[in-house]
Amino acid sequence: MRRSISASLSLLVLAASLGGSSAVGSQVQLNVSMANPTLLAEKKQTTFIKIGLTGFKMKSSAQRAPVNVCIVLDKSGSMSGNKIAKAKEAAIAAIRRLGKRDIVSIVVYDSTVQVVVPATKLTDKESVIAKIRQISSGGSTALFAGVSKGAAEIRKFLDKNRVNRMILLSDGRANVGPQSPSELGDLGASLMKEGISVTTMGLGLDYNEDLMTRLAQKSSGNHLFIENANDLVALFNHEFDDVLSVVAQEVVIDMRLAKGIRPIRTMNVDSEINGQQVIVKLNQLYSEQEKYALLEIEVPPGKVGQSRAIAEVKVSYANMQTKTTDRLSSSIRVAFTDSKAEVEKLANVKVKIACVLQIANKRNELATALRDKGDIEGAREVLIGNYGYLRFNAKLYGDEKLLGRADDNRWQSENLDGKNWAHNRKRMREQQNADLNSQKLYKKPEKK
Amino acid sequence: MAAKQIIILGLIVCLPLALFAWLGDRLVRQEQTMVRQQFRDLLADKLRDTDRTIAGYFTRTQRELLDLTELQSLDTASLREFVRQQPRVSQVFVLEKDGRLLHPPLDAPRNASEQEFLHRAEPFLVDRDLVRLTDADRPSASGGRIYGNSSPRESAAADQTHGWYVWYWGRGLNLIFFRRLESGRVIGVELLRARWMADLIGELPQTVEIDQAPAAASRIQLVDSGANVVYQWGTVEPAEGAEPMAEIPLSSPLSSWRLRYFVDEKAFAAGGRSAYFNLFSALVVAGIGLAGLAVYFYRESTRELREANTRVNFVNQVSHELKTPLTNIRLYADLLEADLLALDEKEAAGPRERLKVIVSESGRLSRLIGNVLTFAKLQRKQVARRVKPGRVDETIRGVIERFEPAMAQTGIEIRFQAGAGELVELDADALEQILVNLLSNVEKYAAAGQSVEIVSSHQPDRTIITVADEGPGIDTAAREKVFQPFFRLSDRLEDTAGAGIGLSIARNLARLHGGNVRLVPSERGAKFEVDLHTPSAESKATP
Numbered sequence: 002m003r004r005s006i007s008a009s010l011s012l013l014v015l016a017a018s019l020g021g022s023s024a025v026g027s028q029v030q031l032n033v034s035m036a037n038p039t040l041l042a043e044k045k046q047t048t049f050i051k052i053g054l055t056g057f058k059m060k061s062s063a064q065r066a067p068v069n070v071c072i073v074l075d076k077s078g079s080m081s082g083n084k085i086a087k088a089k090e091a092a093i094a095a096i097r098r099l100g101k102r103d104i105v106s107i108v109v110y111d112s113t114v115q116v117v118v119p120a121t122k123l124t125d126k127e128s129v130i131a132k133i134r135q136i137s138s139g140g141s142t143a144l145f146a147g148v149s150k151g152a153a154e155i156r157k158f159l160d161k162n163r164v165n166r167m168i169l170l171s172d173g174r175a176n177v178g179p180q181s182p183s184e185l186g187d188l189g190a191s192l193m194k195e196g197i198s199v200t201t202m203g204l205g206l207d208y209n210e211d212l213m214t215r216l217a218q219k220s221s222g223n224h225l226f227i228e229n230a231n232d233l234v235a236l237f238n239h240e241f242d243d244v245l246s247v248v249a250q251e252v253v254i255d256m257r258l259a260k261g262i263r264p265i266r267t268m269n270v271d272s273e274i275n276g277q278q279v280i281v282k283l284n285q286l287y288s289e290q291e292k293y294a295l296l297e298i299e300v301p302p303g304k305v306g307q308s309r310a311i312a313e314v315k316v317s318y319a320n321m322q323t324k325t326t327d328r329l330s331s332s333i334r335v336a337f338t339d340s341k342a343e344v345e346k347l348a349n350v351k352v353k354i355a356c357v358l359q360i361a362n363k364r365n366e367l368a369t370a371l372r373d374k375g376d377i378e379g380a381r382e383v384l385i386g387n388y389g390y391l392r393f394n395a396k397l398y399g400d401e402k403l404l405g406r407a408d409d410n411r412w413q414s415e416n417l418d419g420k421n422w423a424h425n426r427k428r429m430r431e432q433q434n435a436d437l438n439s440q441k442l443y444k445k446p447e448k449k
Numbered sequence: 450m451a452a453k454q455i456i457i458l459g460l461i462v463c464l465p466l467a468l469f470a471w472l473g474d475r476l477v478r479q480e481q482t483m484v485r486q487q488f489r490d491l492l493a494d495k496l497r498d499t500d501r502t503i504a505g506y507f508t509r510t511q512r513e514l515l516d517l518t519e520l521q522s523l524d525t526a527s528l529r530e531f532v533r534q535q536p537r538v539s540q541v542f543v544l545e546k547d548g549r550l551l552h553p554p555l556d557a558p559r560n561a562s563e564q565e566f567l568h569r570a571e572p573f574l575v576d577r578d579l580v581r582l583t584d585a586d587r588p589s590a591s592g593g594r595i596y597g598n599s600s601p602r603e604s605a606a607a608d609q610t611h612g613w614y615v616w617y618w619g620r621g622l623n624l625i626f627f628r629r630l631e632s633g634r635v636i637g638v639e640l641l642r643a644r645w646m647a648d649l650i651g652e653l654p655q656t657v658e659i660d661q662a663p664a665a666a667s668r669i670q671l672v673d674s675g676a677n678v679v680y681q682w683g684t685v686e687p688a689e690g691a692e693p694m695a696e697i698p699l700s701s702p703l704s705s706w707r708l709r710y711f712v713d714e715k716a717f718a719a720g721g722r723s724a725y726f727n728l729f730s731a732l733v734v735a736g737i738g739l740a741g742l743a744v745y746f747y748r749e750s751t752r753e754l755r756e757a758n759t760r761v762n763f764v765n766q767v768s769h770e771l772k773t774p775l776t777n778i779r780l781y782a783d784l785l786e787a788d789l790l791a792l793d794e795k796e797a798a799g800p801r802e803r804l805k806v807i808v809s810e811s812g813r814l815s816r817l818i819g820n821v822l823t824f825a826k827l828q829r830k831q832v833a834r835r836v837k838p839g840r841v842d843e844t845i846r847g848v849i850e851r852f853e854p855a856m857a858q859t860g861i862e863i864r865f866q867a868g869a870g871e872l873v874e875l876d877a878d879a880l881e882q883i884l885v886n887l888l889s890n891v892e893k894y895a896a897a898g899q900s901v902e903i904v905s906s907h908q909p910d911r912t913i914i915t916v917a918d919e920g921p922g923i924d925t926a927a928r929e930k931v932f933q934p935f936f937r938l939s940d941r942l943e944d945t946a947g948a949g950i951g952l953s954i955a956r957n958l959a960r961l962h963g964g965n966v967r968l969v970p971s972e973r974g975a976k977f978e979v980d981l982h983t984p985s986a987e988s989k990a991t992p
Contacts, residue, residue, distance in 0.1 A: 149646070190641075
């Protein structure tokens with residue numbers, strides 16, 4: 002009896018479309034669930050809510066949303082040779098995948114900025130490609146200016162019905178103009194408000210991964226660490242797979258927590274917590290990919306058998322297929338029991354896995370911070386602890402991804418000093434950002 | 450002499466040239482300074498255009514913010530929605546008429562961003578700078594600055610309805626747009642620093658590489674209060690620590706920021722180089738002209754000398770031609786003298802007297818010819834030294850003997866005080882010629898003194914001979930000049946009886962033999978001192 006009540010209360014609340022006419026198949030799927038839909042009674046405790054959004058399947062690539070993409074290339078002296086050649090090749094390959102409805106601009110920067118191709122509809126592919134071919138390298142790194150000019154180009158055709166994306170490639174540290182991670186992060190956050198995401202690609206071992214991840218993270222873009230310039234074409238393609246499969250954007254999650262439920266923090270995304278209100282913005286949802294926000298809350302003690310409202314969730318997003326603003330809503334409740342076993346039994350494995358992943362991610366960030374302070378032993382301890390934690394949970398829930406992360410953490414713990422550190426730190430930052438952002442990292446096919 | 454003349458002529462050429470060069474350099478420099486200044490002004494004008502672009506951006510932003518802050522309600526939810534929607538906005542706040550903070554709420558939960566804002570904005574919120582907008586004269590305690598735009602009278606800021614509030618925090622200058630609402634409330638919008646910088650960069654030009662003339666190449670930098678480059682464009686890469694050609698501060702609200710204009714110093718210096726090239730060409734032309742003038746003067750001044758040289762050459766050649774017949778004349782005169790001895794005393798007396806004159810005059814003539822030939826040889830440095838053991842006094846006596854008849858005729862008494870009888874290494878021919886020249890002069894110019902005294906003395910390795918007459922003497926001014934060739938104390942025709950080379954020959958010969966001929970001071974007449982290097986011949990002969 003109790004079980005059936007709990008089960009029914011913890012049921013995923015069906016997403017209701019307010020769009021009206023649009024078919025169910027082309028709706029984003031909202032999935033609000035708790036790590037433990039049933040909690041132990043008589044105890045104040047914290048738990049997690051996962052608000053998952055899964056992009057619907059794009060029917061065909063012909064129906065994809067047009068993009069407004071700006072490729073911003075670092076052409077400073079350090080890029081010369083194979084790097085710039087591969088970057089041009091990658092950009093050309095990307096341009097070839099775009100169509101006449103798309104808008105493209107190319108910006109290059111060294112000590113100064115040049116808009117090689119101002120934002121334009123891609124009616125004449127070959128002339129754009131010819132201009133890319135002329136790019137040559139030399140000079141310093143005015144990264145902020147490059148991003149600023151790139152944003153200005155995108156803004157010329159800013160349109161809610163297009164996927165607005167900047168792709169920034171850099172192999173060095175910004176040394177002209179604003180150059181702190183916080184300034185680039187602020188700029189990213191501002192672009193995010195306009196619906197522009199910045200995907201940052203760090204090439205080689207000399208770029209500032211903090212700056213690049215911050216910019217990507219704050220603008221809800223991807224970040225990629227590219228060790229070898231020869232992988233550029235494949236990685237550009239991987240990135241464009243994302244760009245060309247956007248089914249929804251300007252996603253706003255507006256959550257009202259019930260009275261007495263205290264929001265603590267969002268684990269993986271930036272949020273605005275105004276008392277009982279939690280607002281999370283996601284820029285883009287890709288076809289058949291889930292992005293989620295994980296919120297930690299504090300639930301006051303409940304009585305056995307009691308059921309309690311936790312939150313009302315409203316989601317609005319721009320449907321790129323129907324070109325309408327669609328709304329979804331859901332609500333969630335929690336039940337209380339006195340049986341520990343029951344709590345465990347009814348736990349939501351998927352949410353649990355997400356929690357483990359995000360908690361491990363936070364600890365991974367802590368390890369990076371410790372290592373930055375020079376505390377190699379401390380960092381190693383955290384990573385080895387993380388390895389054990391991930392491995393234990395991977396076995397418990399039978400999850401491959403967690404197992405993979407466990408191995409990653411172990412490898413990282415073994416490469417905290419010496420020549421591998423620079424490389425390792427970039428991998429860590431990439432991984433951290435990817436997990437926060439539910440980004441699928443590119444895996445080289447021949448690896449393994 | 451020639452060296453001195455060349456120095457003087459060199460100075461004649463170089464001094465004016467140096468003066469021209471100096472003046473020219475000053476002129477070019479002045480010109481360049483002027484051109485540079487004009488250029489700077491031009492560049493500053495260009496920078497002011499850029500400044501207007503930037504000011505335009507802020508004016509536009511202000512206008513947009515005025516529209517945006519036409520909020521229907523100032524409740525917390527709407528204000529939060531405003532912050533969420535506006536990409537340029539970092540945070541927003543509302544002050545009650547009495548300065549009390551309405552938003553972010555102090556009595557309700559605030560989000561992290563609002564919390565951070567309150568923390569960083571505390572100085573000016575507590576100080577209530579923005580409430581005291583009326584007091585524009587008073588510097589604000591929090592270091593912020595207010596720029597009002599709506600009021601024509603800056604001091605009467607009470608009328609100000611909106612404007613910029615500049616405040617330094619974190620990485621530097623931050624901007625807050627404030628607006629006084631009709632209700633008396635003040636709404637403030639903190640702009641996202643990174644965003645307005647990015648927007649400015651979007652407004653400003655990019656670097657254009659193609660179709661740009663090298664002369665037009667430049668680099669313009671926008672630098673913040675800490676002199677860090679925020680944005681730059683143009684192809685010129687200024688050297689480390691290079692000074693900008695022009696620099697201006699920006700208009701408000703970014704008045705602590707500056708714009709800098711760099712140009713390619715090399716291209717600019719090329720203009721200066723062409724001015725210097727012109728100056729150099731002018732100097733070359735002037736130099737050639739002056740050198741021509743100098744050469745002309747030099748030729749004029751040496752013409753006399755050259756003419757005299759020609760004369761000497763001519764005489765030299767003639768003398769050679771005269772030498773043989775003269776030798777024959779002297780030979781036959783001697784034969785004739787021997788013949789006359791055989792004749793009757795009475796009969797021969799007359800012809801013997803005449804013959805004596807012939808012999809004496811031909812002797813004089815042969816001395817003259819000898820002098821000319823020696824002079825020519827000295828000029829060509831062809832005189833060889835013929836040193837043999839001999840006695841100075843013997844040579845002196847020989848010369849006196851030869852002069853005795855002529856001197857007797859002019860009534861000059863020769864006194865000789867011998868003191869150099871040692872056997873020494875000596876070029877007797879040269880000594881003879883020196884003495885002949887000195888005695889000829891006495892004969893020619895000091896006959897009035899009626900006496901000449903020759904004194905010889907020997908010192909180890911040296912012999913000193915003085916020849917002193919009691920004639921008119923030589924002016925102190927002419928003491929050295931008499932040794933110059935062709936110099937004569939008087940150019941009066943009746944006074945001349947020589948080419949004016951005798952003393953020059955005497956001195957040159959003496960110098961050739963490690964000695965000298967000097968005019969030494971004396972109470973009366975002229976006193977010449979011959980100083981010869983005469984190492985002892987005995988020590989050499991008996992090793």
